[in-house]
């Protein structure tokens with residue numbers, strides 16, 4: 468039988484691509500805040516994350532087996548400018564969701580980030596002590612702690628993803644593809660590394676982890692550590708676009724940008740060992756992203 472899931476942050480980049488990815492195995496309800504969206508593959512429910520009581524009522528109305536908490540203040544720059552707001556949205560609201568799930572006995576997946584470390588080490592695993600270097604990372608780190616404190620059965624997913632963006636929220640892959648298609652200026656950093664994963668692959672892996680009754684912290688990322696510049700190069704190859712106009716830069720040489728970890732790569736061995744499969748390299752994920760565009764997902768999402 469299909470699972471019922473309730474996704475917070477339902478208008479976001481991750482939520483919409485996730486809803487599409489799991490449409491054949493879940494009944495999806497998108498929990499909305501301010502921005503209203505209509506998505507044919509999901510139900511819509513207005514949700515108030517400020518009150519545990521209101522959250523409990525929403526869970527009792529929607530009756531999900533799992534809540535997947537994706538709402539957040541995701542702009543690194545905005546978090547730095549408004550640290551109290553960042554703490555409220557990323558920590559307090561996540562703790563509220565965790566408490567409401569504990570009260571109702573509903574499963575919880577909390578979406579965390581790869582932004583939790585100083586960026587000195589490569590392919591870090593789930594046992595590495597966290598050491599965030601900006602407000603976004605600090606709030607996401609604190610959220611993990613509070614979520615697991617309130618709800619020790621929660622599944623916490625550290626990741627960094629891409630998919631097809633809306634008119635109001637672009638994915639990094641959108642930025643690269645759009646710039647390459649219209650030939651506009653694009654600078655990609657060659658000293659920033661990460662382990663990106665396509666949302667479809669991420670969502671299917673997380674639902675398999677739920678099926679395996681996983682809890683605690685799991686890195687769910689792609690198999691390949693890659694620089695932002697080389698990611699752009701692979702995008703150009705997959706989509707048949709000219710890369711020669713792209714400028715390469717060094718993040719370490721930037722003086723005006725908020726501090727970010729240079730190496731955000733995570734090891735996915737723990738998740739892969741439990742799943743019994745690899746999660747795929749960038750080339751395979753970009754092939755699927757391209758297929759999604761051909762099959763109409765880009766058009767569907769970008770009209771929102």
Ligand SMILES: NC(=O)c1ccc[n+]([C@@H]2O[C@H](COP(=O)([O-])OP(=O)(O)OC[C@H]3O[C@@H](n4cnc5c(N)ncnc54)[C@H](OP(=O)(O)O)[C@@H]3O)[C@@H](O)[C@H]2O)c1
Nearest residue numbers: 476477478479480481500501502537538539541580626627
């Ligand atoms: N983007 C990445 O590459 C990345 C990487 C690693 C981890 N993550 C994590 O993945 C999750 C999803 O990211 P995303 O990029 O998909 O996010 P996003 O597109 O920026 O969307 C954020 C969502 O959070 C909602 N939200 C914001 N404030 C809220 C509030 N006070 N109450 C209720 N909902 C609120 C927004 O709704 P309204 O607009 O209606 O307020 C929106 O639906 C986040 O937890 C993020 O930290 C993202």
